[in-house]
Amino acid sequence: MMQEANANSPVVLLRRQILEAQEKLKTLTAAAERKAEQTRLSELHTKLAIKMEAFRKYS
Incomplete structure (x- = not known):
């Protein structure tokens, strides 16, 4: 269902944002x-850790 809507889970979005922020950090002086x-x-x-903990706890 998520694939059909071309949606991603919050964890996937956070990981993508983290990777982008790490790449940006490499370029800043x-x-x-x-x-x-x-x-x-x-x-x-921190947000990712909270989401992952909630996933482990309630899944």
Whole structure:
């Protein structure tokens, strides 16, 4: 059903966002920009961990 709607699970979307943020972080040189992207990346990792824990706990 999800395939027919071309939808992805939240975990897949978060992993994709994490990969994109990691690639962006590699290109940044300014300290302030790097820190902001690192903060965003850590937030994405936290969200992923919460989703994965909920999946393990309630599945």
